[in-house]
Amino acid sequence: MSKLRLGVNIDHVATIRNARGGSYPDPVRAAELAIAAGADGITAHLREDRRHISDADIEALAAITRKRGRPLNFEMAVTQEMESIALAHLPHAACLVPERREERTTEGGLDVVGGHSHIAPVVSKLVAAGVRVSCFIDADPAQAAAAKAMGAQVVEFHTGAYCDAVRERSPDAPALLEGLRAAAAEAGRLGLEVHAGHGIDYETVKPIAAIPEVMELNIGHFLIGEAIFVGLAPAIHRMRALMDEARVGKAA
Ligand SMILES: CC(=O)[C@@H](O)[C@H](O)COP(=O)(O)O
Numbered sequence: 001m002s003k004l005r006l007g008v009n010i011d012h013v014a015t016i017r018n019a020r021g022g023s024y025p026d027p028v029r030a031a032e033l034a035i036a037a038g039a040d041g042i043t044a045h046l047r048e049d050r051r052h053i054s055d056a057d058i059e060a061l062a063a064i065t066r067k068r069g070r071p072l073n074f075e076m077a078v079t080q081e082m083e084s085i086a087l088a089h090l091p092h093a094a095c096l097v098p099e100r101r102e103e104r105t106t107e108g109g110l111d112v113v114g115g116h117s118h119i120a121p122v123v124s125k126l127v128a129a130g131v132r133v134s135c136f137i138d139a140d141p142a143q144a145a146a147a148k149a150m151g152a153q154v155v156e157f158h159t160g161a162y163c164d165a166v167r168e169r170s171p172d173a174p175a176l177l178e179g180l181r182a183a184a185a186e187a188g189r190l191g192l193e194v195h196a197g198h199g200i201d202y203e204t205v206k207p208i209a210a211i212p213e214v215m216e217l218n219i220g221h222f223l224i225g226e227a228i229f230v231g232l233a234p235a236i237h238r239m240r241a242l243m244d245e246a247r248v249g250k251a252a
């Protein structure tokens with residue numbers, strides 16, 4: 001199996017910074033440390049309400065990822081404002097995510113099927129500008145097919161429901177994992193590159209990493225939380241080791 005890439009999401013360094021205002025801790029410094037610790041890319045979500053990452057962070061992250069030769073995965077809602085920001089910075093990738101102001105976190109995948117008329121033009125413009133477009137979707141083959149039909153090159157499957165089920169010891173966990181496996185297989189058959197992310201921790205990473213079509217995991221909240229206790233580099237090293245173990249067939 002090919003080596004799985006690890007994208008480190010640094011949003012929640014900005015959450016801590018914003019709790020006090022000012023500039024500390026700096027998500028750009030976290031991105032530099034993550035790259036030094038072996039992150040294959042950096043992910044950042046510029047929410048419409050700017051609750052964590054700011055416009056200035058995106059500008060600085062675009063510059064340092066370019067300098068360090070690592071991809072920036074820019075997570076964005078499908079709006080005119082975010083489209084303009086993506087086109088101004090031309091990140092390696094743009095991941096289109098659903099957003100609701102009142103949500104605590106991204107609760108589900110983008111409805112690519114239902115939102116075709118407003119999503120397709122944004123996908124076209126970003127692809128034409130050389131940005132790799134990813135759609136953040138639930139484990140639903142119909143959503144993957146719609147993303148492919150509108151020209152997206154990548155789908156990222158929302159792993160939050162599976163990860164929550166594992167943490168809650170829910171009997172639904174095996175079926176949710178099976179749904180991710182089946183959707184990944186179908187997306188792979190369609191010729192899409194498959195990513196996965198949301199809510200992944202040390203306990204849930206191996207079954208997800210063992211899905212052969214998955215090429216990249218994007219992990220943020222848990223790694224930033226763990227960094228408080230052990231440091232960012234050791235947390236990334238341990239996650240990387242679990243991913244590599246899963247990839248050689250030792251998944252739990
Ligand atoms: C789209 C996604 O899963 C991540 O961006 C995650 O949402 C981190 O940001 P929030 O915790 O603000 O949702």
Ligand SMILES: NCC(=O)COP(=O)(O)O
Pocket residue numbers: 009043156196197198199200218219220221222
């Ligand atoms: N796209 C998912 C992501 O970037 C990280 O999600 P989380 O690990 O912060 O839940």
